[in-house]
Amino acid sequence: MKQTAPNPLLQTDPDKIAALEAERRERVAEFVRTSPDYYATEFKKIGGSPKFIATFNMFAGLFGPIWFGARGLWKWALIFLIVETFAFVQMARGLFGDLAADAFERIASIEGTLALRKQQLQSAIEKGSDKVDVYKRTVASLEEAIGGYRLEAQQMEEQGLWIFLSGLAVLLAAKAVQSVMANTVLETRFSDWLSDRTLPAGLPIQHIFLSAVFAILIASAAMVHYSFPGAFPLLTEFPTDREIRLSGVAWVEDFIAWCVRNSELFFDGITFCIRAILDALELLFVKTPWMVIASFIILLTWLSAGNRTAIFSAAFLAYMGLFGFWEKAMTTLALLGTAACLSIAIGIPLGMFCARRPRLYSFVQPIMDFMQTMPAFVFMVPVIAFFGVGKPAAVIVTMIFGGTPVVR
Template sequence: MNAHDPAPVRSTEQAQTAEDALVREFVVRNPHYYAQVFARIRRASGAIWPFNFAAALLGPVWAAARGITLLFWLTFFLETLAVVQIGVGAARNLGVTEQARAERVSKQAQVRAQQAEAAEAAGQDNAAGLKSSAAALEKAADSARMQAEAAKAKAPLVIGSGLVTLLLARLLAGFVANRMLERRFALWRSKSTLQRGLNLPLAICAFTFCIAAYGLSAYRFASSTPAVWLTAAPSNREWQATLSSALDSLMAAVSHLGDGFFGGITAAISLVLDGLAYGLTGMPWPVTMAIILVLAWQLAGPRIAIFSAAALAYLAVLGFWEKSLETVALLGTSAILCLSTGIPLGIWCGRRPRVYVSVRPVLDFMQTMPAFVYLIPVIALFGIGKPPGVIATLIFGTPPVVRLTALGLQGVPPAIREAAQAYGATRWFLLTRVDLPLAMPSIMAGINQTILMCLSMVVIASLIGAKGLGEDVLNALQYAAVGQGLLAGFAILLCAMIIDRIVQGRVE
């Protein structure tokens, strides 16, 4: 091909024309400017920051109109801070607290001086002490007045810092607007459902929101006596008391009606837990230690066996052996229940997306609810002791294995499943020989997380009567026994590491 052939030039021009047409369709307003800016950004070898005067002038309103959420919130928070600073400085209310304190102390000094005069006139012995106290109070009032005057003198500085913050917010909007809009344009090319052009209704809403937020924030911080409705959220203690009483009655009724059911669950958990604890603590300690070391050697290799031996020696020598076995029994029961419930549920969710969509809010609730909150209904329904601790741990530790099992099954390549089905694989064969082996890394990660989360509940479960190492940590917290608490916490850590390494097995 001739080097002077105009065909490549025409091809480049056509590509540029098509690009400009897309930019025009995306930005709607001022397309020529944005076509040039986007081209500069794409051609630049490094990062460039072309200034957008419209974004600098309008700030968060421009960002809202263009659908750039991150820029909106950045500029909004900076401008709110700037408006508050300017309002506080302009209102001349700096030092109001110190001035009020000075007036209060000055009044106390006057009262004390009058008491001193009366005592001196009556010839009482405490007159000198009252005079000294009045002088000290007056000195404290003078100090407070000086602090108030110093704070008032900073008003121009506060206003200046607010103006600087406002300028920084607008400069930030001007310099980053084009790059953010260009990234949004690139995303719009692959996802045409994104907003394009100027969203004027949203811009009007953003303008109204900003004006209201700026005004209320400035009034709240600049006014010496802001309105009560702005400083205190509306509350109704009677509603709280009524709802609390209703919930108390509901829990009492549920506990009474399901007494046999909840008692059966508690008895079943106690049977498993007591049997496991008796088997671990009743067996001679050298036998138990040897079994653990052999399992560690077989499943995880000699290095983990050596580490396990050192950890077990720590537990035995420092007197944590029996309580460690009780903790392992509690953890083992909880983990068995979590895994026997979570893995089948995760498999079901991984193969039924609709089921996972309905289960996911429940998992979110179970994971985000603070662990201490679980103890309240558990105590109400199951009482105190080890079984309620196992139930609270079950609620807290099940979600990770469900999520990661479903994630692992969803990540199995469809081509492999289709190939197995083409060769006549049954559903059971497909699950056990294809899906589960390929999803095993994710499932093992879920098992690991569940075990560790169950162990993290050991200390919390000790609050409702669960024994073990958590009891030592709880006692150390109550009596500020730092050394004992650290030793018991390190024992829990070693138990977690031994169990985790043995369960994870040998890393090839």
């Protein structure tokens, strides 16, 4: 009878318990690389209780997202980076930001209108116009609006301290949460590392550098942008040049024109094959008596999906026939059938080949993802350039969406 190994968690022998504890400490030291005794003690507390155990990690609280990123905990690093960036932005806005900038811009705009209305009022008074009262009311309304915006600007400037304090409160709360959660999250990472040694351990230099640069860059850019809006156009507008766009468009047009000139026989051959299948299916669906096609579709629906779906199919077929859409519907069915046949003929062999060639599939997969996520009109432009306007081009565009699931 096969003897099972004893569960190390149920050991009662003090020597074996000590040996297991020493082995675990070695594993912890190999994983954390820094402060192994501290982490071994904390991991023992966390792993020995089914409930959440609150511990305190000072370095995680001080360095925040940089610490989490350095430890390879990128998900948590990103979450805390967003929270801390918001806190830093609020603090910077409260201390250095021009909170009343929008109100002063509105005041400047209204003052320009007010000056014009005052000139019109003075001119109306001199001429004895009957619009004097209208201009007076307009001037009074504009002056009242300016007074309201001045009051709003004053209130916004007074809120600077409270905005700073709110940002500071968010930052301190985030630091506290990071300090308390850090060891628990790292212990979970340690458990994953025990079963998968390919996970990075310790504090790799590249992780430290990447997380530090990323965190400082994101926080600094956000603080400067929201505290001094418009001061650095680079933060609001992507640096580009009109000539880059024009030269890129010209290059694409030249490339497509070259492909059309030098691959005419290739694209004509594809068009001929598509047209042959499409004409055959159109002849089958359009020229065959409608009763035969309808009966065949209803029968297949009944055999594959049951009575209810067959009734719906019969109703839709009757709708298309009664309203004069039968021929167009059969033409569309032929087009979709052609795309389906070609997608199956190409997709199944390609999918089987990719299943045996992981490297090829790693190359094909992002292409298929792009084909499925982009709108149809994106592909229509090059397809029309290569195949012209007509049904073959429509079949190609349909295959772009219908072929990828077959390959997968």
